[in-house]
Structures are given as C-alpha cells and as structure tokens.
Amino acid sequence: MAYYQGVLTIICVNLMCVMGVSLLTGFTGIFSFGHAAYMAIGAYTSAIVVGRLGMPFVIGLIAAAAAAALASFVIGYPTLKLVGDYFAIAALGFGEATRLILDNGGDITGGARGFVGVPKHTTLSIALLIVALGVVLMRNILNSRFGRSFVAIREDRLAAEAMGIDTSRFRMMALAISAAYAGVGGSMFAHYLTYLQPVMFDLNKSTEMAATVVFGGLGSLTGSVVACVLLTTIPEVFRPFYLWRMVFYGLALVSTIVLRPQGLLGTYELTFERLKKVVSACPLKARFDRRGGGLTGGPESGGGRSCRY
C-alpha cells in the first residue's frame, strides 16, 4: 500500500514539474533542458526554509515557487533574447551549473553527500490537493488572454509582436510561471523523500520532463498529464525486469515519435464541455443542455483545439 502511495506521490511531483514545462514548451514554444534546476532550487529552498528555519510547509511551498521564479528571471532576462535551440542550450548550461553549485554548497546544501533531515510533509492527499490546484490554475491561465498570447508567440513571434503582444515580457512570464511550478514540484519532492542530493536534479531529470511534454503532445495540458502518469508508471511496472525498464521507457518514447509525431493527444484537451457532450450523447440524457464551449468551442469545432480548455 505504501508503495502505491509512494508511486502516486511521485506522479504528483512530476506532474507539477511537467505542467510547468508544458506551459513553456508546449504552449509558448520555448525548449528548455534545464528545468531540473528549478526543481532543485525549489527543493533546497523549501528544505532550508522548513527544515532549518522551522517554517510551516505552506511557507516552504511559497518560498520554493518564489525562489525558482526569481532564478528564472536572473537566467531568463539575459538568455531569453536567444531564440530556438540557443535558449535550450543556455538552459542546459544553467541546469548543470545549478547542480554543481549545490554540489559545492558546503554546509548550506550539504554538498554532494546530500541534504538530510528534511521534515516529511508531503502525504498523498496533500500532493493530490496541490496538483489539483495546479491543474485548475494552469487551465485558467491557458484559457485567458495570457494563454492566447503564449500560443500566439509559439505560432509566430513576429506576428504576435505586430498584434501588440510584448513578446519579450510574455516569454519571461511563461518561463517564470513554469519555473514556479517546477519549484513547487521540488518542494513536494523534498518533503516526500526527506533527503536531497544534487545528482537527483541532473540533465536526465530535465530531459525526462521535456520528453514527457513532447510525448503527450505539444500544446495539450491533458496530453502532458496523461504522458506524465504513463511515463512515471511504466518504469515502476517493469521494475521486476530491473535492467530492462529504461529500455521500455525508451521504446515508448521512440515509438511515439515514429508513430505519432504530434504526441499522444496532439493538441486535444479534455474539457467539461466535452465530458458533458459525452454524457448528453447517452440516450437517457438526450435532452441535456448542449452548449458550445468557449472561444474555440461551438458546433463546428472538431477535435484538436489549441488553447481553450
């Protein structure tokens, strides 16, 4: 039982991080291979604030989000001017640098030996609560003018600029929100494991987050969530075949890229309106109110909506 709870909690941790990357990569079109760094910053900040300073867990979560967002400003301000692959590489460098700083942090971070004695606060119910809140907030942001601006930037940055969108500011905003999500994920992680080591937040972790978002479908929050649940579960399911489990993980990724380049769900989103439609399609409830969705809803809209719900 504790094992399943543990897996579910880790899924929640990963979900927070992946949702952040989804906003940045899937919706704003900025690739980052350094997001483990924001997770690490959140984890260590929370560990210090709660573990050393004795603050409550809630303060730890907020501090983690704030610290990660702050770090994203420091790194994003000079590097977000870079476009395409160059930002991804800069982010990768930032990720590795952060890990090495934590490695050499002496007594503050515990160095390579790790940070021990983080108080245990992340129970499954708390983790689920945070994730639920995270999903709702993210969905709301994506369905607002902010979300539309992010997607417009992904689609065509120059045209977005010509339509009055301050693309530099919105790119920074996307990075900051995404870092804050990863920071919260890190904090949850720290208070679940009660123990931190810089090596947990290496390039593999960053790549895993980016891969999950691509796997689920760029521009689909639902896709990111589904992919995260699958990709966290697959290695656990294949745990008995210890040496083979990363092979299955890789196989799942490669087959998606070959068979479904748009990702598992493409840009499809599961929405309340769609759920309602399924319900109203049932014979008993045939007269259920069939209202169209939001901006992209309506009778003519087929599948694969882009940023609404």
Add this chain to the structure above:
Amino acid sequence: MPVLELSKVTKRFGGLTAVSEFDLRLEEGELVGLIGPNGAGKTTVFNLITGMYAPTSGTIRFLGEDIHGKKPHQIARRGIARTFQNLRLFRNLTALENVAVARQMECRYSFVEAALRTGRFRAEEKRVREESLELLHLVGLGGKAYEKARNLPYGYQRKLEIARALALRPEVLLLDEPAAGMNPEESLSLMEFIQDIQERFGVTIFLIEHHMEVVMGICSRILVLNFGCTIAEGTPEEIQANPEVIKAYLGEVQE
C-alpha cells in the same frame, strides 16, 4: 495634421541603402498605394513604420508623435496595424482566436483575475469573443470562426489576416501585397473588399502592391519606389503616364 508622416527616412543595411530619403504624408481616410518592382524597398518601408527596423535617419510621426525607437508591439497598440506579404497567421489557432489575440489588447483583467476566473474576467472574455465574432461576420468569415487558420482556403486566410489587423482598431492599416498569389479576378474582388473595409471602418490604408493594375482602381494616390527611391507620386492616371515608372517596370527603350 497628417495621420502618418515620414520625412527623409533612410535605412541602410551595411553598404546597401534599402530606402533612401522616403517621404510620406497620409491624411485621414486616404487609401494610398506603394508600388515598385521586386526589391525596391517596399516592405522595408513597412518594417520601418511598424518599428521592426529602426531607421538610419529621418523621422516617423504618427498623429504628431515621434514613434522612433518604439517597439513593434507599442506601435501596434498605438494604432498602426499591418499584414504580412507571406501570411503570418497563428496557423494552429482558429479564425476566432486569431482575431481574439488582437482584440484582447483592451482587456483589463489581471493575471490573478484570470487565474481565479473572476466576474470581470468572464465579462471581458465574453466581450472579446463577441467583438471578434462580429468582426469575422463583417469580413464574411462568420461561418469559419471555429476553423483552424491553416485549414482555411488561401483567399480566406488573406482576409483573416486583414480581419486580425482590423481587430486592433487601428488608425492606419498597412497591407503588404494583400493580393499576392491571386489571379487577376481574385485580386480585383480583394481590392473591392479593401475599399469596402476602408469605408466601413474609416481606417486610413497604405498598401503595397506588386501589380500596378490592381491598385489603379482603388487608390487615390500612388507612390512608386525603385531601388529605395521614390521615383514618382501622384494619381493613378499620372503614374500610368509617367515615363520614369514605365522605365522602372518595363526597362528603357533602346534608341
């Protein structure tokens, strides 16, 4: 006071002078054409007006205010909207969303209000949605509101880009070769569409066109650009009769 005034605007890229001492005065409600052969610097003029390039020298005044050094998004918000020569729609967004992205510039809800979906957020979103739909209906794209931009026929995509620019409620609308890739018949119907829009929205239009014939019918005034220099300016009749223009388009007559 002219709506838009460019005086002695020059743009150099290294040793190449793309636009040289360009002058322009757009009065309110005018429909002015900018024509010229390939590579004459027409699009560069647009990029200078919209802030995508900074001029090497000269001044650009919009409603009496110098807009030098302003970023493209600031200029767009001030009231100069544009379309692009090679369509730059948000291809994976629906027609409605394309327009909404521009229309939402007047939204007043904050980030927190969006995250919490407050009453004001809902009201503002509803307004954006309704105004965007209305605009789509006005340009004849009402039935295509929920189609993805990339799935629309080419002619509709051109119209959608114009609708998106109109959604900014601009004072000045810059159209960069709106009839590019269209046959003469389609071009003609598009020109009627543009004329119609100008009357209905009372917007000042400055448009680039590669084909002389299409602008002749609708523009009150035409500027001809060649190698970055204005070689002629006047009514369509004057332009058609101008030997410099004929030379630029057809080459010099061998004596």
